[in-house]
Amino acid sequence: MAVFVSALAVARLAKTTVTTKVRNLDMVRTRSDSSWDLFHERHQPSGTLGDKESVPDAVEFVPANYFAPLDLTDVFPRPGLLEVDLGCGDGSFLVAMAQKAPDRNYLGIERMFGRVRSACARASRASVTNVRLLRVEISYAVKYLIPANSTSAAHLLFPDPWPKKRHQRRRIVTADFVAAVHRILVPDGFFNVATDQPDYFASICELIPNSGFREVSTERNADFPLTTFQKRFLTAGAPIYRLALRKTV
Numbered sequence: 710m711a712v713f714v715s716a717l718a719v720a721r722l723a724k725t726t727v728t729t730k731v732r733n734l735d736m737v738r739t740r741s742d743s744s745w746d747l748f749h750e751r752h753q754p755s756g757t758l759g760d761k762e763s764v765p766d767a768v769e770f771v772p773a774n775y776f777a778p779l780d781l782t783d784v785f786p787r788p789g790l791l792e793v794d795l796g797c798g799d800g801s802f803l804v805a806m807a808q809k810a811p812d813r814n815y816l817g818i819e820r821m822f823g824r825v826r827s828a829c830a831r832a833s834r835a836s837v838t839n840v841r842l843l844r845v846e847i848s849y850a851v852k853y854l855i856p857a858n859s860t861s862a863a864h865l866l867f868p869d870p871w872p873k874k875r876h877q878r879r880r881i882v883t884a885d886f887v888a889a890v891h892r893i894l895v896p897d898g899f900f901n902v903a904t905d906q907p908d909y910f911a912s913i914c915e916l917i918p919n920s921g922f923r924e925v926s927t928e929r930n931a932d933f934p935l936t937t938f939q940k941r942f943l944t945a946g947a948p949i950y951r952l953a954l955r956k957t958v
C-alpha cells in the first residue's frame with residue numbers, strides 16, 4: 710500500500726479534486742508569467758476568458774480520476790491510432806508529428822509544468838486538435854494510466870541521461886519500464902528510443918532480449934521531425950544512439 714500511495718503522490722493527487730477534465734493553457738502564453746497568475750489561470754474553468762481571445766482547442770488533459778486507466782474517448786475528440794511521447798519536453802516533436810498525421814492522436818507525457826505549458830501553447834498555435842498533454846510521471850502513466858494494448862507507437866527521445874554513476878539508478882529505462890511500455894502497445898506496436906549516452910544505450914539494449922520486442926530498422930526514424938534536444942546534440946556534433954523496436958508477443 711505504501712508504494713501505491715507514493716506512486717499516486719507522484720501522479721499529482723492534489724489534482725483529484727479537479728473535475729474539469731480538459732484544461733486549456735493557451736491563455737497562459739498571452740498573460741503574465743508569475744506563478745500566482747499561472748495558478749489562477751490553470752484553475753479557471755474553461756470559457757471564463759470573457760472578451761479575451763477565444764479559446765481554441767483544449768490541450769492539457771487533467772484526469773478526473775488518477776486511479777483508473779484513461780478513457781481515450783474522453784481524452785481526444787476523435788478516435789484514431791494513439792502515439793505517446795514519453796518526456797515530450799516543449800512538445801516540438803509531438804506537435805510536428807501531429808501535424809504530419811492529423812488522423813492519429815498524440816499524447817505527450819511530461820512532468821515539468823513549464824514544459825507542459827510550452828507544449829500546450831505550441832499545440833494551440835499550430836491549431837492541431839489531435840494533441841493532448843498529461844502532466845504526470847512517465848512510469849506512472851505507462852504502468853497505470855495508459856490503457857493496455859492502446860498505443861501504436863511510444864517515443865522515448867533523449868530521456869534524462871543521469872550520466873554520473875551515483876545517479877544512474879534514476880534513469881527511467883529498467884526492465885519494469887520496458888515491460889510497462891510493452892503493456893500499452895498494440896501487437897506490432899513501435900517503440901522508438903534515442904539517447905546521446907552510449908552507456909545508457911548499451912544498458913537499454915541489454916534489456917531487449919526476451920522482452921517481447923524485436924529490433925527493426927531505424928530507417929523509418931529518418932522521416933521523424935527533430936526534437937529540441939536532438940537539434941542541440943546535432944549542433945554540438947554529439948553522436949545519437951537509436952533503437953527501433955516492435956512488439957512481437
Ligand SMILES: C[S@@+](CC[C@H](N)C(=O)[O-])C[C@H]1O[C@@H](n2cnc3c(N)ncnc32)[C@H](O)[C@@H]1O
Pocket residue numbers: 795796797798799818819820821824845846847848865866867868869870881936937938939
Ligand atoms: C532531456 S529532455 C528531452 C525532451 C524531448 N524528448 C526532446 O528530445 O527534446 C527529457 C524530458 O523528459 C522529462 N522527464 C524526465 N523524466 C520524467 C519522468 N519521470 N516523468 C515525466 N517527465 C520526465 C523532463 O522533464 C524533460 O522534459
